[in-house]
Amino acid sequence: MVDVSTDRHGVRSGTDADSPRTAAHERSRPRLRVGVISAGRVGSVLGAALRRSGHELGGVAAVSDAALNRVAELLPGAPVRPPDEVAEQADLVLLAVPDDALDGLVRGLVRAGALRSGQIVVHTSGAHGVEVLEPAASVGAMPVALHPAMTFTGRPEDLERLTAATVAVTARQDDEAGFSVGAALAVELGAEPVRIAEESRRLYHAALTHGANHLVTLVNESAQLLRAAGVEAPDRVLAPMLSAALDNSLRYGDRAITGPVSRGDAGTVRGHLEVLGESEPEVLAGYVQLAKRTAARAESSGMLRSDDAVGVNEVLDGGWR
Incomplete structure (x- = not known):
């Protein structure tokens, strides 16, 4: 004490x-x-x-x-x-x-x-x-x-x-x-x-809000999609994966990015956008914006090749329609 x-x-x-x-x-x-x-x-x-x-x-x-x-x-x-x-x-x-x-x-x-x-x-x-x-x-x-x-x-x-x-x-x-x-x-x-510092207070708070509050929205939207896919207990599916993703991101930064965007799988991303547009359109805009930010960070960290990034971004910019 x-x-x-x-x-x-x-x-x-x-x-x-x-x-x-x-x-x-x-x-x-x-x-x-x-x-x-x-x-x-x-x-x-x-x-x-x-x-x-x-x-x-x-x-x-x-x-x-x-x-x-x-x-x-x-x-x-x-x-x-x-x-x-x-x-x-x-x-x-x-x-x-x-x-x-x-x-x-x-x-x-x-x-x-x-x-x-x-x-x-x-x-x-x-x-x-x-x-x-x-x-x-x-x-x-x-x-x-x-x-x-x-x-x-x-x-x-x-x-x-x-x-x-x-x-x-x-x-x-x-x-x-x-x-x-x-x-x-x-x-x-x-x-x-x-x-x-006093002058850094707003930036500090914006960082926490962006991370914590928006994470809750993201997780709940993921759970919403899983329920729509017939999963009765989305928390059981999400908890291990999200816990690992959080731990890895805090340990390794952008090197922890995984998934179709980081692999340049434009076809998989197109499929996601199509199904979201048909069944969960309110989630679609958020998915697109986060996928674009993920692609940019994955490319700058060397996780995504530049030519693959072009294909992914073409899909995200409306090429899936």
């Missing part, structure tokens, strides 16, 4: 929870009082992770029945309060709200006098860096952006998934204390901190 006891703007040196020195003063060292706004899938899990690491949960904002159920399951006994009251009593204010709601929330908390000098104000948006927290910084709070690179269900199993995740940490330029605080919090969540 890393000690993130803070003064106005800093963090004490992190220490190993297993060391005798740390164990000796574990009970006496100050901890942070955490306020969570709000108890969505992300906020409830991160609040539970911080509580598990030894911090005090001072309050949580929750309105919907689903949010209140998550509080009962993941944050039992946590006081449920309005957002301004949650922020007022917190040393660490965790803002886990949708991207587009973040700016208005921060400004509203500042206007309400709920944020103050000496607090750490953290948001969990992947799309934003710390610029959106400037109103909090203007009253003396330390702004930090933390984004766990994982998908959340809002269930207890997410706590274990965090231990295999990374957390993007962004602080103000040249604010090493802020980065140290963010990195320490990431470790206390059970994850590995990765430093992302």
